[in-house]
Amino acid sequence: MEFKISKDLILELEQYIVHKDDAGLERLLGEMHHADIAEILDELDFDEATYIFKVLDSEKTSEILLELEDDLRENILKRLSAKEIAEELDELNTDDAADIIAELSQSKKEEVISELDDLEHAKDIIDLLRYDEDTAGGLMGKELVKVNENWSVLTCVKEMRAQAENVSRVHSIYVVDDENRLKGRLSLKDLLTTSTKTQISDIYIKKVTFVNVDAEDVEVARIMQKYDLEAIPVVDAMGRLVGRITIDDIIDVIRDEADKDYQLAAGISQDVEADDSILELSKARLPWLVLALLGGFITVRVLGLFEGAMAEHGNLFFFTPLIAAMAGNVGVQSSAIIVQGLANNTLSGSLFRRLIKEISLSLLNGGILAAILFLGSYFLLGEPPIIGFVICAALMSVIIIASLIGTFVPLLLDKFGVDPALATGPFITTSNDICGILIYFSIARMILGF
Amino acid sequence: MEFKISKDLILELEQYIVHKDDAGLERLLGEMHHADIAEILDELDFDEATYIFKVLDSEKTSEILLELEDDLRENILKRLSAKEIAEELDELNTDDAADIIAELSQSKKEEVISELDDLEHAKDIIDLLRYDEDTAGGLMGKELVKVNENWSVLTCVKEMRAQAENVSRVHSIYVVDDENRLKGRLSLKDLLTTSTKTQISDIYIKKVTFVNVDAEDVEVARIMQKYDLEAIPVVDAMGRLVGRITIDDIIDVIRDEADKDYQLAAGISQDVEADDSILELSKARLPWLVLALLGGFITVRVLGLFEGAMAEHGNLFFFTPLIAAMAGNVGVQSSAIIVQGLANNTLSGSLFRRLIKEISLSLLNGGILAAILFLGSYFLLGEPPIIGFVICAALMSVIIIASLIGTFVPLLLDKFGVDPALATGPFITTSNDICGILIYFSIARMILGF
Numbered sequence: 067m068e069f070k071i072s073k074d075l076i077l078e079l080e081q082y083i084v085h086k087d088d089a090g091l092e093r094l095l096g097e098m099h100h101a102d103i104a105e106i107l108d109e110l111d112f113d114e115a116t117y118i119f120k121v122l123d124s125e126k127t128s129e130i131l132l133e134l135e136d137d138l139r140e141n142i143l144k145r146l147s148a149k150e151i152a153e154e155l156d157e158l159n160t161d162d163a164a165d166i167i168a169e170l171s172q173s174k175k176e177e178v179i180s181e182l183d184d185l186e187h188a189k190d191i192i193d194l195l196r197y198d199e200d201t202a203g204g205l206m207g208k209e210l211v212k213v214n215e216n217w218s219v220l221t222c223v224k225e226m227r228a229q230a231e232n233v234s235r236v237h238s239i240y241v242v243d244d245e246n247r248l249k250g251r252l253s254l255k256d257l258l259t260t261s262t263k264t265q266i267s268d269i270y271i272k273k274v275t276f277v278n279v280d281a282e283d284v285e286v287a288r289i290m291q292k293y294d295l296e297a298i299p300v301v302d303a304m305g306r307l308v309g310r311i312t313i314d315d316i317i318d319v320i321r322d323e324a325d326k327d328y329q330l331a332a333g334i335s336q337d338v339e340a341d342d343s344i345l346e347l348s349k350a351r352l353p354w355l356v357l358a359l360l361g362g363f364i365t366v367r368v369l370g371l372f373e374g375a376m377a378e379h380g381n382l383f384f385f386t387p388l389i390a391a392m393a394g395n396v397g398v399q400s401s402a403i404i405v406q407g408l409a410n411n412t413l414s415g416s417l418f419r420r421l422i423k424e425i426s427l428s429l430l431n432g433g434i435l436a437a438i439l440f441l442g443s444y445f446l447l448g449e450p451p452i453i454g455f456v457i458c459a460a461l462m463s464v465i466i467i468a469s470l471i472g473t474f475v476p477l478l479l480d481k482f483g484v485d486p487a488l489a490t491g492p493f494i495t496t497s498n499d500i501c502g503i504l505i506y507f508s509i510a511r512m513i514l515g516f
Numbered sequence: 517m518e519f520k521i522s523k524d525l526i527l528e529l530e531q532y533i534v535h536k537d538d539a540g541l542e543r544l545l546g547e548m549h550h551a552d553i554a555e556i557l558d559e560l561d562f563d564e565a566t567y568i569f570k571v572l573d574s575e576k577t578s579e580i581l582l583e584l585e586d587d588l589r590e591n592i593l594k595r596l597s598a599k600e601i602a603e604e605l606d607e608l609n610t611d612d613a614a615d616i617i618a619e620l621s622q623s624k625k626e627e628v629i630s631e632l633d634d635l636e637h638a639k640d641i642i643d644l645l646r647y648d649e650d651t652a653g654g655l656m657g658k659e660l661v662k663v664n665e666n667w668s669v670l671t672c673v674k675e676m677r678a679q680a681e682n683v684s685r686v687h688s689i690y691v692v693d694d695e696n697r698l699k700g701r702l703s704l705k706d707l708l709t710t711s712t713k714t715q716i717s718d719i720y721i722k723k724v725t726f727v728n729v730d731a732e733d734v735e736v737a738r739i740m741q742k743y744d745l746e747a748i749p750v751v752d753a754m755g756r757l758v759g760r761i762t763i764d765d766i767i768d769v770i771r772d773e774a775d776k777d778y779q780l781a782a783g784i785s786q787d788v789e790a791d792d793s794i795l796e797l798s799k800a801r802l803p804w805l806v807l808a809l810l811g812g813f814i815t816v817r818v819l820g821l822f823e824g825a826m827a828e829h830g831n832l833f834f835f836t837p838l839i840a841a842m843a844g845n846v847g848v849q850s851s852a853i854i855v856q857g858l859a860n861n862t863l864s865g866s867l868f869r870r871l872i873k874e875i876s877l878s879l880l881n882g883g884i885l886a887a888i889l890f891l892g893s894y895f896l897l898g899e900p901p902i903i904g905f906v907i908c909a910a911l912m913s914v915i916i917i918a919s920l921i922g923t924f925v926p927l928l929l930d931k932f933g934v935d936p937a938l939a940t941g942p943f944i945t946t947s948n949d950i951c952g953i954l955i956y957f958s959i960a961r962m963i964l965g966f
Contacts (some may be wrong), residue, residue, distance in 0.1 A: 101742045122586055147934070239743065275549075294764045296746055314744045324774030326854060331781055332852030332940065333845050340870075342858035344877050351849050352881050358845045359885055362838030363892050369834040370897075376833075380826045383833040384819040387840045388812030389947055392809045394844070395783050395808045395942050399801050402782030406775060407790035413587075420790075427794050431802050435809055442813050448822075490782065492845050497923075497943075499837055 068104045071109055072123060079106070083114050088121045100126055104133030112141055128157035131166065135341070140169065152181035160187065161207035161315070164194035185474050187443050194309075202286050203279040205319070206300045206309030212240040213266055222252075232510055240307055241270040247308040248299055250274050275472045276301050287319045288310060288411065319454030329406060331398070331490040333358075342480070345492040353494040361496030365390070365503055372507040375516040381449060382510055385457050388505055392435070392461060393468040393502030394495035400424065400472025408476065408486050422475045425466060430463035460506040465504060468498045519552045521559055529556070533564050538571045550576055554583030562591055578607035581616065585791075598624060602631035606705060610637065611657035611765070614644035644759075652736050653729040655769070656750045656759030662690040663716055665699050670712040672702075686745030690757055691720040698749055698757040698915045700724050726751050729758055732758065736761060737769045740860065781848070781940040783808075804942040811946030814841070815953055822957040825966040831899060832960055835907050836953055842885070842911060843918040843952030844945035850874065850922025858926065858936050867927070874923045875916060882915040906963050910956040917955060918948045 083089040094105055095118070103122070105116040107130065131139060131154055143151060143166070151170075155163040155178065167175055170428040184189035190208035197203025211229045213222045227238065239252040250272045260269055276299045277286050290298055290313060300309045326337065333354035338347055338479055341361075374409055375382055407413040436458040443457060472494055476486035512516075525544075532540040541631045545553055545568070553572075557565040557580065569592055570576055581589060581604055593601060593616070601620075605613040607627065616624055632638035639656035647653025661679045676689065689702040700722040712717055726749045727736050739761060740748055750759040776787065783804035788797055825832055858861040886908040893899040893907060922944055926936035960966075 079576060097723075099743060101744075113801065169882060199679075204542060211822045273547075291764075291767060293549060294551075296763065303916065313746065313767075314741075316769060317741060317763075320767065320771060321774065321860075324771065324778065325860075327850060328774065328856065332848045334852060336809055337669075338853065338960065339860075339862050340853045344873060347853075347877055348880050348965065349674040351846075351877075352884060354849070355842065355845055355881060355885055356888065358841050359838070359888060359892075362823075362841055363896060365833045365837040365841075366893075367898055370831075373830070376826060376830045379598070380823070380830075380833075383819075383826075383836070384816045385812075386837050387819070388809070390840065391808050391812055391815075391844075391949055392838045394841075394945070395805055396801075398782045398941070399784055399804070402779060402784060403790045403797070405777065410771075410775075410789075411790060412789050418922055423794060427797055427801075430794060430798050431805060434802060436535060438806065438809060445815055447816055476688060491848070496845070499841055503837060 067103070068081075069099070075106070076109060078109070079112075080114065080120070083117050085143070085436075091118060091121050095122065099127035101133050101163055104419055106229050108138060112138065113292045116142055116145055124153045125157050130187035132158070132162050139166075143170065146322045148177035149181045151178045152183070152439065155191070156183050156187065159207050159209055160190040160194055161205065161209045163187075165199075167195060168190060168199070171471045188322040197279065200283045201279065202277045202281040202300045202311060203309070205283055205286065205311045205315050205385050206279070207312070208309050210240060210299070210307075210310040212242050212307060213252065215241050215243055215267040215270065215495060218255060218262065219260055219264045219266065219267050219269075222257065222266055224264070237310070238299070240274070240299050240310075241266060242307050245304075246307055247305045248274065248276055248301050251299075274299065277311070283319045284323055287316045287323070290316050291320075305416070323409065324341060327409060327487040327490075330485070330487040331402060333492040355485070358492045358496050363389050364500050368504050370506070372511065372516075375507070375510065375514070379453075379510070379516060381453060382456070382507070386506070389457070389460060389464055389502050390499040393464045393498035396468040397494040397498040398463050399484075401476050401494050404473055404476045405486050405490055408480050420473065420477075421470070424469050427463075428466040428469045434466070436512070452514070456510045457506070459513070460509045461503050464502040464511060467474060467501055471498060471501065484516075518550070519555070520769045523558070526559060529560070530564065530570070533567050535798070541568060545572065547737055550579035551583050552608060554580045556591075561586065566592055566595055574603045576606050578604040580609070582612050587592060589616075590796070593620065599631045600626045602633070602909065605641070605662045606633050609657050610640040610644055611639050611655065611759075613637075615649075615945045617641060617645060618649070628941065629695055636908060650733045651729065652731040652733070652750045652761060653759070653830070654766050655733055655736065656729070656761045658759050660690060660749070660757075660760040661688075662692050662757060663702065665691050665693055665715075665717040665720065665900065667716050668712065669707060669710050669714050669716065671882055672716055673712070687760070687762065688749070690724070690749050690760075691716060692757050692904050696757055698751050699723065701749075714943050724749065726755070727761070733769045734773055739771070740766050741770070753962040761831060773859065777859060777940075778933070779856070780937040783942040808942045808946050811962060814950050818950060818954050822961065822966075824966070825957070825960065829903075829960070829964055832906070832957070836956070837951050839910060839956045840949040841912055843914045843948035846866035846878070846881075846915050846918040847922035847944040847948040848940060851926050851936075851944050854923055854926045855936050855940055856928050870923065870927075871920070874919050878916040878919045879912075882912045886911050902964070904961045907956070909963070910959045913955050913959060914948075914952040917934045917951055921948060921951065 078094065079091070082094065088192065103126070105120060107391065110118070115138055119130070122130070131142070136140070155166065158166070164457060167178060170178060179188060179192060182191070194203070194206070194208065211226055213225060217225070239257070240248060241250045241252055243249055249272045250270045252266065252270045256269050275289065275293050275295060279300050279302050296313045298311050299307055300311060302308050322337070329337070334350050336350040338350040369386065411416055439461055440454045440458045444451060445455040475494065476489040479489050481488040528544065529541065538683070551793070553576070557568060560568070565588060582591070584592070589720065605616060608616070615627060620628060629638060629642060632641070638948070644656070644658065661676055663675060667675070689704065690698060691700045695700055700720045701722045701724045702716065706719050725739065725743050725745065727739060728932070729750050736748065746763045748761050749757055750761060752758050779787070784800045785803055786800040787802040816911055819836065853919050877927050889911055890904045890908045893904040894901060920951065927940040930936040
């Protein structure tokens with residue numbers, strides 16, 4: 067039951083726009099889910115998208131705004147007045163509203179805030195703007211249901227009803243003391259099955275998992291996943307309840323983190339998408355290519371050291387790309403497994419055990435590959451056995467060294483607080499190219515003597 | 517507020533185990549979250565973990581079982597009798613219970629099922645075992661709250677209370693007709709604010725997003741993310757409500773999918789972790805290395821074709837690893853962006869536009885890199901300008917071709933229903949090595965004539 071945009075639908079919309087048939091547009095889009103409409107707007111050109119955006123009412127457009135691709139949202143926001151933006155934000159949850167305000171210029175930001183209708187809402191949004199977007203504070207919203215431990219069940223139900231007006235989904239009822247400090251949570255079931263005179267302090271659950279407002283987003287994600295939570299309360303340094311984070315925001319964190327590791331492994335240093343501008347794509351890709359190019363200079367130099375081999379053993383140079391490729395591939399495999407283990411928190415055991423394991427694995431894989439290489443170089447490529455022996459010895463050594471570099475460089479980076487994912491991709495292939503070629507020709511010189 | 521295992525805690529537990537102090541163990545672990553206990557068991561050796569597992573009661577151990585690493589769970593299940601396993605399963609939700617049963621051998625499976633206490637529960641579990649684990653049916657659980665459209669609000673509330681006993685978290689109340697066909701959903705708010713005599717059919721919301729029981733897991737994940745759902749109902753081919761999927765299971769799907777793409781990009785073809793056995797790791801890594809090795813044979817052959825250049829232009833061979841590395845890196849970058857775009861459903865526009873874009877990007881990046889290369893080869897490496905010209909021309913061509921291969925191979929694979937992530941990593945670096953070197957020497961031969 068997945069929504070698919072059809073060409074006919076796009077054509078129909080464009081007809082309505084051309085004829086300024088606003089009623090037709092509302093009829094066609096009125097029943098649609100805001101996420102589907104956002105998908106449609108992303109497919110239209112900018113003027114058409116803006117036209118439709120202005121026709122629909124702000125209850126719908128505010129939600130659409132959140133789902134649009136960054137470029138289109140930015141462009142639409144530019145065309146809206148501060149008052150119009152404020153109308154959109156009045157419809158949104160505080161965390162989503164704060165995210166959109168954060169995208170505005172400083173001057174527009176202040177204008178928009180001054181236009182917000184609901185003062186309480188405005189205060190909450192401003193409060194949220196203080197937090198770094200990669201922290202629990204940056205993720206949390208202010209919409210939550212909380213009750214005082216000193217209340218009776220009756221007061222509680224009355225208060226809750228009022229609070230729930232502003233909260234689209236009630237995940238948990240949090241219990242606080244007079245100082246607003248988080249004390250525990252309340253189960254809806256207990257609330258409904260207890261006498262209305264009972265005090266909350268007698269029935270609430272004292273165990274509640276929470277995060278601090280300055281906890282990193284990835285830590286929050288880890289905790290919510292581990293304990294299967296759909297919402298988690300956020301407290302400040304004094305233990306006061308300041309917000310709650312819901313699972314849908316955490317899914318974005320999980321995906322972004324996975325995407326980031328993947329992009330780094332591929333040598334892309336910024337969050338870009340295929341549809342971003344050429345300049346953005348170039349900026350994300352070029353630094354790694356320059357790094358690889360500079361590494362390439364070193365390989366040229368290293369090969370130059372062994373120029374003497376060219377006269378008698380020129381064939382050795384035919385094998386350099388093969389050796390370099392094997393070093394690169396092995397290094398990337400090793401580093402990827404470590405980076406993923408670090409990300410998923412599944413690494414255990416000592417460094418020494420890991421060392422032994424990597425060497426054993428390299429001997430196993432290296433042995434099999436060396437056997438194939440020896441046979442291939444003799445039968446397929448017609449090299450004499452002595453050359454076969456040289457390249458096989460080199461392959462074995464290169465695989466061991468490459469896997470050790472691939473394993474321990476990310477571990478080292480992680481120890482020093484650097485993102486280990488930096489050590490995958492171009493960085494590891496380039497350094498392994500250099501080491502691999504150096505080892506290869508050193509072994510060849512040792513055996514063949516040139 | 518993240519739980520961290522301390523050495524002291526492990527030592528304390530081991531002391532209790534040595535002295536068979538079960539009361540001490542229960543005291544220490546009794547208050548802990550099952551996910552934390554699972555983390556502790558993963559750190560202990562197998563006998564210790566089993567000992568603790570048998571001490572704790574089945575309400576706790578059933579949840580722990582779900583969180584353990586695969587090896588440990590498998591080992592513990594082997595040591596439990598069919599009756600003991602059935603006791604664990606009686607405590608679990610149907611979807612989790614079915615996942616655990618699916619891991620058992622055929623004979624043990626039947627024994628365990630015959631030992632299940634709750635017949636209704638057993639029937640649901642058996643029903644779930646029919647579905648492929650990568651489908652909505654494989655993900656769904658039977659625990660849900662549903663009401664008949666013909667009921668009054670009063671009947672509804674009474675029935676719901678009974679149903680909610682078996683459901684730990686009520687996400688939505690689904691409305692069905694007499695044939696159990698999904699008709700819509702009910703908001704808790706409406707239910708509580710309407711007169712008890714009202715018929716459900718008058719107040720329920722007719723729009724509800726659902727999935728078919730044989731929908732793919734990634735499609736379910738896409739839908740739930742897009743519409744920000746915390747649960748989604750599952751229907752069979754006749755539209756009958758057969759289960760519901762919750763967001764926590766979908767998070768696993770999202771993570772697994774991201775991990776799989778990442779591993780394929782790194783040349784790892786099975787889902788392995790750093791702590792898996794050497795044999796498993798070798799099996800996951802070796803096939804890609806063999807592919808790279810065979811590709812390496814071809815590069816040796818290709819270089820052999822240009823042996824004639826060695827006498828006069830031997831220096832050209834020093835640049836082969838550089839050219840191959842650039843081709844590989846560019847190819848991986850392009851393919852990663854496409855693979856991610858396909859996975860996140862963010863690719864739009866025509867193939868032709870994409871072609872133009874890739875070529876423009878290649879010209880931009882290639883131009884900058886060629887300028888650096890030309891200067892570097894002249895000043896750093898002391899090559900004559902004519903050689904600089906040759907390698908720069910080669911670099912430009914190689915970058916264009918490599919980015920086109922990187923862009924269009926995954927698109928092509930996707931079109932033919934093959935996982936495009938296969939085209940990242942070793943596959944793309946190997947084929948780009950070969951093309952890159954062939955182009956490089958062909959251009960060199962054209963310009964230098966050898």
